[in-house]
Amino acid sequence: MMAMEVAQALMVEQAVQDNGTLAATFDIIGGRIKVGLDEKQITHLGKAGQAVIKTSCRGLPFIVSQGKDGGICNCAVGWYSQRHSCPSATINGVIADALCKCKSKVLWASV
Numbered sequence: 001m002m003a004m005e006v007a008q009a010l011m012v013e014q015a016v017q018d019n020g021t022l023a024a025t026f027d028i029i030g031g032r033i034k035v036g037l038d039e040k041q042i043t044h045l046g047k048a049g050q051a052v053i054k055t056s057c058r059g060l061p062f063i064v065s066q067g068k069d070g071g072i073c074n075c076a077v078g079w080y081s082q083r084h085s086c087p088s089a090t091i092n093g094v095i096a097d098a099l100c101k102c103k104s105k106v107l108w109a110s111v
Contacts, residue, residue: 006046031067
């Protein structure tokens with residue numbers, strides 16, 4: 001994520017929350033899966049740029065075992081939330097407005 005993408009991620013989270021839905025940015029930082037990143041963590045990923053590895057379900061074990069940063073794709077968010085019995089929907093900035101209307105828990109994939 002670049003500076004503009006960091007701002008967009010924070011803006012989308014705020015828009016989701018303003019509409020009564022729980023937003024939780026979901027990524028890997030230092031090999032640990034994080035659900036509900038704060039502004040500092042989102043900014044860390046933004047500054048890391050291309051060093052953040054786009055991570056699908058298949059790549060999760062590698063990124064975690066190597067202690068790397070990873071941007072979680074939507075399929076991995078779905079897999080993780082299903083595995084942990086967490087009802088969720090994944091979104092990107094383009095469809096955030098439509099999802100805000102459903103008032104459910106949201107895990108946000110940054111990539």
